Amino acid sequence: MKIKEGFEMRNICGENIIIAHGKENIDFTKVITLNESAALLWDKVVGRDFSEEELVRLLLEEYEVEQTCAAEDVKSLVASWAEAGLVE
């Protein structure tokens, strides 16, 4: 999967907020925030293809968490990104 063109993370007063620009995103009016770990993953994969497995691996490299726990977090993160229409 891939983060859609035009979505960009900006630091707004310390919050990681996803903004959407581009002709395709004119009707996108949601304001989405990412927590620290989600923002870290976003930065690492924005603009290229990635898989859930890769996100889990990236998470394990940065945080001391159990594999199963990381896998669950990634699953719910990817689901929320998909629901918000951020990935394709």
Added chain:
Amino acid sequence: MKEFYKVGGHCYSVDFRDERNSAALLKSSDPFRIIDMEGIDSLLFELVVDDSWRPDRKGVEIGQFDCGGNNHGVYVLDDGSYQILVSDVSGRHCCLIQALPDFTSARVCLNGDDGMRSFGLNNALMMMYAFAGASRMTLLMHASVMQKDGDGYLCLGVSGTGKSTHTANWLRYIPGAELLNDDNPVVRVCNDGRVRVYGSPWSGKTPCYKNEDAIVKGFLQLKQAPYNRIERMSIVDAFASLLPSCSVMKWDRRDYVGVCDTVSKVLEQVPVFFLENLPDEDACRLSYTTLSGKKEHA
């Protein structure tokens, strides 16, 4: 005849190249006209008004945008320049703009009677100002602004949220409060780091064109309710509240990121409050004392 104006601390020029058009089309800009250019080293944008001008190519359509009844057709050219066709509520073409990608320079031709021309040219100026200002920490906002003792208070919210009533009640119940602008003020993070609000030549249906400014004390996002309650919004909610109140081209990364980052800078200093309100005196006292930090409103 080239005229110069200063709005929100930024100067811009309007060069009337033909005899049909003149500064008389910009009555509401009169308080902002400047004659002495001393100390001004850069312009926010330069606009040429020339009825004989016609574009030599056609752009690709971005979209048709309803701006309160009137329509803006937006087209982009190969080099990123924009063409914008401004129509009035009756669908009559009033103004065609061709602007550089960063809106520092543009050419327009006008059409119709003086009313249409004035309308078209003012729309062109507002867009130039908003889209050039995005790179200069400057926002053209949709808001109603009260000022008192050098401080500015901005009311946000679409019609039906109680904005007009709340503003009118401020003027009635808060001694010394006056209207700075009723529709399109300029909000700017200035070079000294402070956030100021400025009156502008554009104020919607209320003729209030004040060349004055105030330090922004706070924003109010209004909602009608059967009670009065005020609460400071979180950064995320405040951002979501301010962003739709700014004139911005969502499809244009330079402009959109500029506006988002400016809103961020504004929010570093200025609080946004959510006010659920009745149309009464208590609601004004509550918003005024909360935003100003003053107990008494005298």
